[in-house]
Amino acid sequence: MTPFILPTGQIIVRALVIGSIFILTVVVVTWPLALHLNHALPVGTEQEATVPLFNTWTLWWVQDRAAQGFENFWQAPIFFPSEGSFTFSEPQPLTGLLVASVWDLSDSPFAAYNFAILSCLFLNGVFAYRLGQALQIPLIPALLMGILMIGLPITQKLLGVLPLIPIFGILWALEGFIRFGRDGSTHMAIWTGTGLLVQLLTSQQLTLLFGLFALPAGLLALSQRGFAPMAILKLGSVGLSVILLAGWYAWYPMEVHQTLALTRPESLINNLSAHLSDYVSKPLSATLSFPSREDMHSDTGGLFPGFMVIILAGWGAVVGLQQREARAWIWYFLGTAGCALLLSLGMHSPLDSGALFAFFRDWVPGFHELRSPFRFAILVQICLMVLGLYGLTGVSRIPRFSNHLFAVCLLGLLAFAENVSLPQPFSFPTSAFHPWVSWVTKQEDRHILAHIPFPNSLHVSDYQIETERMLAQTIHRKPLINGYSGYFPPGYDRFQMDMAKNFPSHFLICFLRNELRADTLIFDLPWYEEHRHQIASFRELSQVVYRDTEVVIIETSQTSEPCHSESNQSDRS
Numbered sequence: 138m139t140p141f142i143l144p145t146g147q148i149i150v151r152a153l154v155i156g157s158i159f160i161l162t163v164v165v166v167t168w169p170l171a172l173h174l175n176h177a178l179p180v181g182t183e184q185e186a187t188v189p190l191f192n193t194w195t196l197w198w199v200q201d202r203a204a205q206g207f208e209n210f211w212q213a214p215i216f217f218p219s220e221g222s223f224t225f226s227e228p229q230p231l232t233g234l235l236v237a238s239v240w241d242l243s244d245s246p247f248a249a250y251n252f253a254i255l256s257c258l259f260l261n262g263v264f265a266y267r268l269g270q271a272l273q274i275p276l277i278p279a280l281l282m283g284i285l286m287i288g289l290p291i292t293q294k295l296l297g298v299l300p301l302i303p304i305f306g307i308l309w310a311l312e313g314f315i316r317f318g319r320d321g322s323t324h325m326a327i328w329t330g331t332g333l334l335v336q337l338l339t340s341q342q343l344t345l346l347f348g349l350f351a352l353p354a355g356l357l358a359l360s361q362r363g364f365a366p367m368a369i370l371k372l373g374s375v376g377l378s379v380i381l382l383a384g385w386y387a388w389y390p391m392e393v394h395q396t397l398a399l400t401r402p403e404s405l406i407n408n409l410s411a412h413l414s415d416y417v418s419k420p421l422s423a424t425l426s427f428p429s430r431e432d433m434h435s436d437t438g439g440l441f442p443g444f445m446v447i448i449l450a451g452w453g454a455v456v457g458l459q460q461r462e463a464r465a466w467i468w469y470f471l472g473t474a475g476c477a478l479l480l481s482l483g484m485h486s487p488l489d490s491g492a493l494f495a496f497f498r499d500w501v502p503g504f505h506e507l508r509s510p511f512r513f514a515i516l517v518q519i520c521l522m523v524l525g526l527y528g529l530t531g532v533s534r535i536p537r538f539s540n541h542l543f544a545v546c547l548l549g550l551l552a553f554a555e556n557v558s559l560p561q562p563f564s565f566p567t568s569a570f571h572p573w574v575s576w577v578t579k580q581e582d583r584h585i586l587a588h589i590p591f592p593n594s595l596h597v598s599d600y601q602i603e604t605e606r607m608l609a610q611t612i613h614r615k616p617l618i619n620g621y622s623g624y625f626p627p628g629y630d631r632f633q634m635d636m637a638k639n640f641p642s643h644f645l646i647c648f649l650r651n652e653l654r655a656d657t658l659i660f661d662l663p664w665y666e667e668h669r670h671q672i673a674s675f676r677e678l679s680q681v682v683y684r685d686t687e688v689v690i691i692e693t694s695q696t697s698e699p700c701h702s703e704s705n706q707s708d709r710s
Contacts, residue, residue: 155280159262162287162553163255167296167561170255175245177563179254181296182421182431182439186564187597190604191226191621192299193250197611198223199233200240200249211389215607215620216629217585218654224390225399226623227300231338232257246569246611254296257303257339262287264308269526271312272466277542278529281549282522285446290556291518294420294439300343301512304519306336307347314354315466318361321368329355330375337383345503346513349480350473357469394506399624401508403484406498410483410491411437411511422558437511440481442518445552449528450521456531463527474520481517483510508623525552569608573659573688577613580657587618587655590664593637595630618655641668646677647700650693660689 164171170179178189202210210230213223232253239249265286269279286308295301313329316322333351337344355372362368418431420439431438442450457467484491498504532544577584588606592599600621610617625633636645649655658678665672665688672678683690 155266155283156263158280159259159266159283159287162262162284163258165559166258166288166293166557167255169560170251170563173563173565174251175243175248177565178247178250179296179561180564181298181558181562182294183297184433185598185601186297186566187601187604187621189250189297189299189564190566190601190608192229193246194604194607194611195227195229195299196233196236196249196253197240197246199228199230200237201614203230203234203237211393214610214614214616215622216626217616217618219626219629221389221393222620222622222626224393225625227341229300229339231335232299232303246608247566250299253299254302257299257305258287258292260303260305261289261292261308264305264312265522268308268312268315268523271315272463272523272526274526274530277545278526278549281529281546281553282526284553285522285525285549286519288553288556289515289518289522290420290423290442290446291440291515293422293556293558295512296422296558296561300340301515303336303339304343304515306332306334306339307343307516307519308332309335310347310351311354314358317368317372318358321362321365321371323371326371326375329372330379333379334382337386341387341503342507342512343515345507346477346516349497349501350476350516353472354469357465361465391502394624397627400505405508406494406510407484409436409509409511410485410494411440411481411514412485413482413487414438415440415511416478416514417441420558422562424557424559425555436509440511440514440517442521443552443555445548445555446518446521446525449525449548449552451524451528452531453524453527453529457524457527467524467527470520470523474517474524477513477516477520481511481513566605566608569605569612571609571687572685573683573690574609574612576683576690577615577657577659580615584615584657585618585653585655586613586615586657586659587649587653589636589640589658589660591619591633591636591640593634595634615657618649618653641671641675641678643675644700644702646675646693647696647698650677650695651698651700654695656693656695658691658693660691662687662689665689 167179170177178186178193180186180189183189198213202208207230210228211221211223216222216225235256236249236253239252240246243249262283266279266283269282274282286304289304292302292304309332310329311332313325313332317325317329333344336347355376359368359372415431415435415438417428418438419426419428419441421430421433423430423439428441454467454471457463460467479486479488480494480497482491483494486493494510498507529545529549532541532548577586588603592603603619603621606617606619607621632648639645649658662685677693678691680692681689682692
């Protein structure tokens with residue numbers, strides 16, 4: 138029988154209505170962000186604005202390099218003169234391109250960041266809806282799935298960490314696998330591969346997490362095609378192309394990381410592995426506090442998916458397993474949710490004491506750099522939402538639900554309302570437009586800047602000042618000795634603490650000038666006034682070229698003098 142096709146006009150109207158609903162949902166889950174697009178940054182359960190500010194800088198660097206044909210993309214102007222400093226954290230090139238034009242339309246860097254958040258949430262909804270359609274779910278439940286995916290509980294928790302917001306590439310790829318299993322078309326094979334690449338270019342970490350489950354999805358799709366040679370050729374060719382393109386993209390970062398032997402210590406992985414108790418606590422930002430909210434000092438808490446989501450997912454599994462066409466994918470989502478739950482527990486797994494996670498860490502490329510196993514909970518919640526989709530469609534099987542459409546909408550909206558965080562927590566960082574920034578911008582020669590003081594601790598909250606300085610860099614565009622990222626260059630932490638505790642000293646002044654080639658030292662005025670007598674005893678720090686109510690700027694020049702450590706020699710390379 139020929140499938141019924143809507144007229145073009147009705148398709149456009151439907152798309153506009155669905156798009157409008159998703160836009161409204163995005164505004165609701167981020168409220169009151171729409172009122173502060175140029176001034177505020179959503180932080181989720183982050184206790185400081187360090188990470189949102191850093192990702193704002195990341196978006197700037199992407200659009201800056203895009204304008205130059207991505208020349209020197211990996212050589213970001215932080216931690217100067219370290220090589221490959223942009224490989225130390227999530228590059229997010231596609232997200233940066235998505236909002237590149239916003240930098241030209243607004244004077245505020247926060248507008249670009251906030252537009253990235255809103256766009257990613259919107260696309261999460263769109264591709265969740267498309268996934269529902271691929272599963273042959275009716276319109277209203279599929280629409281509700283889009284709404285629920287925009288308001289994903291863990292997204293509310295992690296709203297201050299931009300690279301963990303775009304899950305639409307995962308949903309895109311899943312849609313492709315499901316449709317390919319049904320029709321085996323070349324178009325769907327390419328669509329699937331495109332989704333995987335989109336996810337890679339928006340979030341390397343989420344791609345790594347989902348990569349373990351992409352292969353089973355591909356095998357399931359091929360099994361539905363009876364492992365026909367042509368189906369294997371189509372999906373296999375696309376899969377190989379994705380691997381080659383991903384390898385080309387990641388080659389230089391992997392080379393840098395291997396050279397520097399970058400890895401995550403087991404103590405950090407242990408701290409960032411979830412406990413089962415984390416799955417029965419809600420995010421700090423949650424509006425409803427039942428069950429109780431996570432401990433504010435916990436990084437891994439607040440993973441509870443919601444009572445309604447659990448009920449709908451359980452009912453959806455029962456309903457779906459009774460449907461022959463849906464059964465295979467129901468098992469896939471159940472298995473993925475279970476394995477992702479186990480992996481999120483990392484070193485705390487009661488079943489294997491972390492053996493499974495340790496196996497992947499030893500044998501799967503990239504896993505030795507994964508610092509937060511608890512983030513596998515993102516996949517757990519995605520799978521529960523998909524199973525809940527079947528639960529919504531199965532409401533009509535419950536006796537006494539005579540008004541099925543009303544019941545479906547009511548249950549879906551209750552599941553959404555249970556997990557919202559309103560109002561969203563915000564940070565209102567200071568503007569990057571300072572008088573001293575204008576002065577530095579006007580200096581035509583290439584200046585290498587060092588901001589003093591350096592942070593005197595290694596906690597993320599202590600680096601907010603560094604990310605504020607990086608935000609100023611989006612205006613003056615001069616290289617910085619300072620910086621913040623997912624990794625630091627080898628020895629930087631020791632150098633940082635030496636600068637925080639012992640500057641000024643002859644060795645550190647010499648090291649800044651001759652080894653790091655810093656010729657412009659920018660002192661925060663309160664620190665400068667507190668240490669002015671010490672500074673006055675060093676002739677090298679006598680050339681004050683600028684002063685205002687915020688900073689004092691001193692210029693230095695490189696010499697041939699060897700740098701001899703006095704007591705605390707810096708190990709920075």
